[in-house]
Amino acid sequence: MIEIEKTTALTSVQDLGRSGCLNYGVGRAGAMDPLALQLGNLLLGNAPGAAAVEIPLFPFRVRFLEDCAFAVSGNDGDILLDDEVLPPWWVAQARAGQTLTVNASRYSARAYLHLPGGVDVPEVLGSRSTQLRGAFGGFEGRGLQKGDRLRAAEPARAMKTDVGIASPWLRFADLSSQVQPVRVLPAGEHLAYTADSRARFWQQDWKITPQSNRYGYRLEGEPLVARQTMEMRSHGIVPGVIQVPHNGQPIIQMSDAQPSGGYPKFATVIEADLWLLGQIPPGRRIRFIECNFEQAREAWLAQQAYLQQVDKQIKQLRQA
Amino acid sequence: MIAINDIRQIARQMQNSGLGKIEINGKDFSLRLRCEGKDFSDIQNQPRSQTPFTVKAAVKGRFWASHPMQEKSALARGAQVKAGDCLGFLQTGDLMTPIRSPQEGEIRVLNVANGEQVGRGRVLFTLQPAAQTVRHEEAEHALY
Numbered sequence: 001m002i003e004i005e006k007t008t009a010l011t012s013v014q015d016l017g018r019s020g021c022l023n024y025g026v027g028r029a030g031a032m033d034p035l036a037l038q039l040g041n042l043l044l045g046n047a048p049g050a051a052a053v054e055i056p057l058f059p060f061r062v063r064f065l066e067d068c069a070f071a072v073s074g075n076d077g078d079i080l081l082d083d084e085v086l087p088p089w090w091v092a093q094a095r096a097g098q099t100l101t102v103n104a105s106r107y108s109a110r111a112y113l114h115l116p117g118g119v120d121v122p123e124v125l126g127s128r129s130t131q132l133r134g135a136f137g138g139f140e141g142r143g144l145q146k147g148d149r150l151r152a153a154e155p156a157r158a159m160k161t162d163v164g165i166a167s168p169w170l171r172f173a174d175l176s177s178q179v180q181p182v183r184v185l186p187a188g189e190h191l192a193y194t195a196d197s198r199a200r201f202w203q204q205d206w207k208i209t210p211q212s213n214r215y216g217y218r219l220e221g222e223p224l225v226a227r228q229t230m231e232m233r234s235h236g237i238v239p240g241v242i243q244v245p246h247n248g249q250p251i252i253q254m255s256d257a258q259p260s261g262g263y264p265k266f267a268t269v270i271e272a273d274l275w276l277l278g279q280i281p282p283g284r285r286i287r288f289i290e291c292n293f294e295q296a297r298e299a300w301l302a303q304q305a306y307l308q309q310v311d312k313q314i315k316q317l318r319q320a
Numbered sequence: 321m322i323a324i325n326d327i328r329q330i331a332r333q334m335q336n337s338g339l340g341k342i343e344i345n346g347k348d349f350s351l352r353l354r355c356e357g358k359d360f361s362d363i364q365n366q367p368r369s370q371t372p373f374t375v376k377a378a379v380k381g382r383f384w385a386s387h388p389m390q391e392k393s394a395l396a397r398g399a400q401v402k403a404g405d406c407l408g409f410l411q412t413g414d415l416m417t418p419i420r421s422p423q424e425g426e427i428r429v430l431n432v433a434n435g436e437q438v439g440r441g442r443v444l445f446t447l448q449p450a451a452q453t454v455r456h457e458e459a460e461h462a463l464y
Contacts, residue, residue, distance in 0.1 A: 076389035087387050087406070087416065106391070164416040167389045310414045317415060 001155065002068070002115070004148045005099065006061035010213075013119050013138035013150070014255075016049040018127035022259040028239060029129040029137065032056075032214060032255050032278030033074050033110055035168050035303065040073030040114040042311050043091040045159055045318065050118025051128035053144065055111045056214075058104040064094040068115060068155050074279065075111035076167065077103040090164035107169060109281040117153025132214070132256060160318055165310055172303070173276055179205050180280055182273050183291045183299065184242065189230065189264035193244070197224040201266065205285040206250070212282045214256040219286075223248025224266065234262040240269040254278065272299035322349055345371050372428055375445040377438045379417055381410035385434045394434065399427045400450075407445055410438070424450040 004011075016037065017030020031037035031054055038048040058077065064070075071091040072079050079086040080101040086092050094100065102111050121128050121139050130138025139148060169175060190198065206219040224244050237243070241253045243263035252269060253261075255278065269277055270291060280286060291299075322344070330342065331353060344351045377383075385394030385408045395407055407419045407427075425447035432444045 076387075085406075087409070087418065088389050089416070107389075162418060164418075165414050166411055166416055170388055306414075313413045313415050 001065040001149055001151050002062045002100075003065055004061075004144050004146055004150070005063050006059060006101075007055070007144050007146060008057045009143035009145065010056045011060060011144040012054055012130040012132065012142075013051050013121050013128060013144070014054045014130060015051040015118070015128045017129050017255065018125050018131065018137070021125050022236060022238070025259055026125060026131065026134065027257055027259050028255065029127070029131045030255050031112065031129075033108070033112070033275045034278075035172075035275035035307075036074035036108075036110070036112050036279075038307055039089070039165060039168065039310060040071045040112050041118070042307070042314050043071040043073070043089070043163075043165060044069060044114050044116050045157075045314070046114065046116065046118055048307065048311075050114070050153070051121060051138075052115075052119060053113040053150065055102060055113065056109060058102060058111075060102045060111070060113075061099060062113070063099050064096055065149070066096045066155060067094065068152055069093050069157070069159055069161050070100070070116075071114040072100075072102060073112045073114065075102065075105035075108050076169075077105040077111070079103070087164050089167050091159070091161050093161040107173075107175065108279040110279055115150070115152035116155060116157040116159070120151040120153040133258065163317065165314075168275075168306070171306065179285045179287050180276060181289045182277050182286050183270045183289045183296065184267040184273075185270060185291060185293065185296055187241065187265040187268045189226075189232075189244075190266055192226055192228075192230060192264060193266065194225050194227055197226075197248075200224070202288055202290060205287050207285050208280060208282050210282045214254055216254050216257060217252040217277070217282075219250045219252065221249070224250065226264065230264050232262050232264060234260045237261045237265070240271065240274055241265050242267045242269065252277065270296035270299060272296065272303045322346060322351060327351065327353070345373065370449060370451070372446050372448050373423065373425065374443045375407060375419060375421060375447065377410055377419070377440055377442045377444055379410055379412050380438065380440045381412035381415075381417065383432045383434065383436050383438050383444065384409040384411060384416075385430075387416070395427055395430075397427055397430065401425060401427065401447070419444060421445075421447065423447075426450065 014031040017028040041048050041050045073089055076088040082098050124137040135141040200222050204221050206221045209218045209220050211218040237253055239253050239255055239257045243251050244266045245263050342353045386392040401421045403423045405421045407421055410417045428448050429446035
């Protein structure tokens with residue numbers, strides 16, 4: 001069991017999200033960086049989609065009320081167990097009474113704290129993710145607060161600790177670049193915009209504004225202009241969809257996207273790049289790279305193959 | 321290895337000096353000598369063995385002096401480390417294994433370049449044990 005000592009209300013319990021409920025008007029929710037969520041779980045020998053604590057603001061601090069292994073994924077900032085510095089993307093053993101502090105990263109916006117078996121909260125509609133809009137799921141349907149106590153599903157499970165994985169950033173992102181490229185597919189209303197606007201969409205860097213969160217990222221740049229004013233009925237949308245409201249400044253729907261919306265859809269971020277987008281903090285810039293369905297599918301398969309490869313290596317290490 | 325003549329020489333010196341016990345750790349050997357009828361308390365205030373020790377690669381992999389995701393300065397010659405301190409990492413595939421110092425000391429030689437692929441057992445660091453005056457009980461413990 002862990003007790004939260006320092007956090008903001010934006011910290012929440014998340015797994016891979018609540019799929020299959022859009023028809024009830026229930027959004028997906030789920031980790032903003034599903035790749036980090038799965039990798040952290042693999043480090044602990046958990047099911048890849050086990051629930052973890054998603055931390056968007058730092059420093060974050062918890063106290064272990066009993067001996068328990070844990071992993072921290074997603075970030076590269078200083079992680080301290082009492083005063084011992086732990087490497088990033090690491091699994092370690094805590095003893096009762098020890099304090100874990102997770103500090104801000106250089107590259108990424110979010111960290112995940114994983115416990116053996118996952119964070120033990122009830123499953124609602126097939127998921128343990130916090131649905132903030134509906135105030136259900138996760139820990140009491142809300143963000144975490146100081147004094148909250150979270151239980152691990154398998155607190156006493158013994159495992160090999162003091163080992164980690166190389167960050168997926170080293171493999172899938174360009175650390176030297178100030179502007180991260182994000183691959184997108186043109187979507188439904190793409191051709192309803194002027195040729196100039198379409199060209200500008202790919203050419204310019206888009207700033208992620210401070211009005212960005214788990215619901216969506218509001219971007220800022222030279223506005224996109226439609227060839228004529230569009231009024232559309234609300235229709236289904238999913239995380240990754242890039243909408244353009246009347247002001248021409250795009251909005252990317254993120255994990256807590258509502259299930260429907262009426263703005264024109266300019267493009268969609270491919271699923272394989274959503275984790276990276278979920279980790280880019282407000283204030284940074286991104287650039288969109290056009291790709292086709294086949295490339296998007298290949299990128300997805302490459303990521304799944306990578307996850308399987310890491311899983312295999314960790315299992316071999318445990319058997320050794 | 322250590323030559324048998326060197327051991328004889330050490331034994332003679334022990335007799336002459338009245339030293340009761342000695343332990344020498346080299347790169348690939350460990351030697352313990354005991355001289356009968358002597359009072360072990362003689363060594364009470366002798367410094368602990370100053371023979372350098374090495375840290376080897378426990379697994380094969382790519383050596384990183386600091387974690388590739390963190391811009392921390394790598395440990396240089398002369399750096400003081402404590403037992404259990406992380407001296408670097410070995411990356412095998414996607415796994416990262418820490419290289420930890422078995423005891424307190426000072427880094428004398430870094431035997432590997434950052435990013436270099438190393439085999440299991442390769443000597444990565446040579447360290448000088450921390451200079452300290454050992455107390456009697458510790459000396460006994462160290463020598464038995």
